[in-house]
Amino acid sequence: MRNDGSETARESIWRGVRRAGMGMGLALAGVMAGCSGLGDVPPPPQVLDISTSGELRTSLPPRVPLVVSSVEAAPLLRGDGVIWREEGSLAPNAYASYQWASPPGELFAQRLRDRLSLEGPVVLTNVSGTLPEVRVYLDRFEQVFKPGAMPGQVQSTGEIAVRVVLTQNGQVIDQLRFAMSVPAETNDAPGGAYALRQGVDAATDAVAQWLARQPQLRHHGG
Numbered sequence: 001m002r003n004d005g006s007e008t009a010r011e012s013i014w015r016g017v018r019r020a021g022m023g024m025g026l027a028l029a030g031v032m033a034g035c036s037g038l039g040d041v042p043p044p045p046q047v048l049d050i051s052t053s054g055e056l057r058t059s060l061p062p063r064v065p066l067v068v069s070s071v072e073a074a075p076l077l078r079g080d081g082v083i084w085r086e087e088g089s090l091a092p093n094a095y096a097s098y099q100w101a102s103p104p105g106e107l108f109a110q111r112l113r114d115r116l117s118l119e120g121p122v123v124l125t126n127v128s129g130t131l132p133e134v135r136v137y138l139d140r141f142e143q144v145f146k147p148g149a150m151p152g153q154v155q156s157t158g159e160i161a162v163r164v165v166l167t168q169n170g171q172v173i174d175q176l177r178f179a180m181s182v183p184a185e186t187n188d189a190p191g192g193a194y195a196l197r198q199g200v201d202a203a204t205d206a207v208a209q210w211l212a213r214q215p216q217l218r219h220h221g222g
Helices: 002-035 104-116 189-212
Strands: 046-048 066-068 081-086 093-100 133-147 154-168 171-183
Touching: 046 189, 066 104, 081 189, 093 189, 104 133, 104 189, 133 189, 154 189, 171 189
Parallel strands: 046 093, 066 133, 081 133
Antiparallel strands: 081 093, 133 154, 154 171
16 A cells, blocks of 8 residues: 555656646747847838928029038937927827938028029038027927817828027027928828928928028129
8 A cells, every 4th residue: 555655656746847847848939939029129210301302592692601510409309309299288299100311400500501592602510700600499290189170180281490590700690490291192101201302391481581681692793
């Protein structure tokens, strides 16, 4: 009887060991399956740009050389995130799978220099200290979603807000402040980017026309 009891006890122990081993194997398999996704790398964000406009611009008279340095952007616009928000919301969002080629302030500055160079030289620094300077502040550059005309419909716009200050010899000559709102053809990041591109076209042209009205900047060639 004692021997039978010992055999029964040993069999019971081995059954427990086998069950424990199977449980550990299943647990390990589960861990490995869970870890298999850890090595997956998400695709890089798609890069959006406002590029150079190919549209014809308003013909303006020649202008004296001026300085257009960096554009000062609002804190939200100092990275390369593509910002969107719902109309009236104070909580901005950024698209997870899209980014700008450069921060919006840099993109806007380059487009502005390209546009203003059609009327006269544009430089980055005021080496002589006597050239007129154009200081630009980009306060808004985002896609805004709002209710459409029909119930349940959504539409979006590209929104830009800019402040411009013209100075010379440390004195403020004039200031300009305006906002642009351009409807987007599609309610996604590329649609918003294209609307913002059109807004930049209009904004840079508005700055060029404003500068053309400044008597101090008229070029009197001889």
